[in-house]
Amino acid sequence: MDLVLHLADDYLLDKVWARLLPLDDHLYASLPTSANFTSITHLSQSTWPRDYIPRQIISLSVITLVGIHILYFLFAWLSYKFIFNHEMMRHPRFLENQVKQEIQSSIQAFPVMTLLTLPWFQAEVMGYSKLYDNVEDYGWAYLVLSVPLFLFCTDFGVYWTHRLLHHPSVYKTLHKPHHKWIVPTPFASHAFHPVDGYLQSVPYHIFIFTIPLHRLLYLGLFVFVNIWTILIHDSDMVTGHALEKVINGPSHHTLHHLYFTVNFGQYFTLADRVGGSYRQPESSLDPMLEIKKQS
Template structure:
């Protein structure tokens, strides 16, 4: 997620945050006013007059002297720099929600259209308006899953994981080995998470909603209680805090397993022997 956040910051979020929390909204702060007065190239300071800027001026912010407050385009710089935790958390939330919506609807629609056996919708256990219900259940789960996942993403962005960039650091052999290692580790861990979810004290309250879909469509891939969805995702996040993994490879694997969980929803017309984690 650190790669994704960097890309979004570079091409979208730096400009967005400069408008949402502009540096010049804090012009009344002594450190910024003094910097403006001492800078010969600085545009003369004008107190923020907009209602939004006045509201923003009350928001918390990192020490302003650490920011470049003396450049002419102070209004084009955010008072919340890239490494400011509240900004990172909000950015990660927006990126994660947008990403999961795109992946879910894109791959669920593709699987539903080209792979799913539509004859199964005539099954007596196929619920009335089931596709709609599956989508509604998924949409309810996404915000909760995102909130619970944020600490993992934030720890990754702050550099606490074992992700690495230079392939030569561990070599090509480990790079290749890490692919099946990641898949085997996460699959085995999810098996035990799944066993836990079937414990009598847990099943009724958390996992049972996912078994509502006796004849699931691809849209049921994320139609579960948000705690259920989060727990089954933990192994994917945990891996990079236990074992080294190349950054771009991890991003690719992370997207792959999310898409795969959608594509393997049974019953299938083209891949009739594939199973799924129900």
């Protein structure tokens, strides 16, 4: 997020902050000499310089909210339009006005999820993470291997977080709102209780504060995580493909929404196999069969 903030400052936010809080020459002359007010370059023509924490927090909040709305509506719409089987909307457990409810739930969750995530982003901007810029620091082999490392580590983290959210002590309050969507559409991908959505994102933040990862690669993976989350919520039940027992895809997550206690993983089936919660997708479990019965 520090890279995104830097680019946003370069191309937009410096001008916005300069207009909102323009630099006053007399005020500048009276400011105490400190790390925050050392040069007119760092002030970026605003009384709030780039490294001023309140400015960073506000900027990060706006960037995050705008970004998640763009990601959500763009890719959920694309999946809904071109991948999601609209016949699923005739399923007996598909709710009235469900798509509208899914979107409303997501929009309501985004501000609180953003607020909860801000400390991680702020710590990243302040340089406390293990993100790095130069490939030469760890080499190309590590760069390539860090992708499966990120996916497997966060998958296990999400698995156990997700499974704990199904514990009776917290399920009704935190996770049941997401399981309102028995037959979800891609718009259900982010339709969480905000604390639920935040907790399932924590493994991704922990990773970059414990394991080195290239900054640009992390940004790409962060976008991928959100797109993948959208894609596995299309109620699909395509079975028999080569990676079915390895990749935890839409068919697996469809079973999770139908039966609640299986396939908690995000990307792979390994965590579910280790945790004893794996269920193999089968054509006989396809929710489309319920629709055909009505025909």
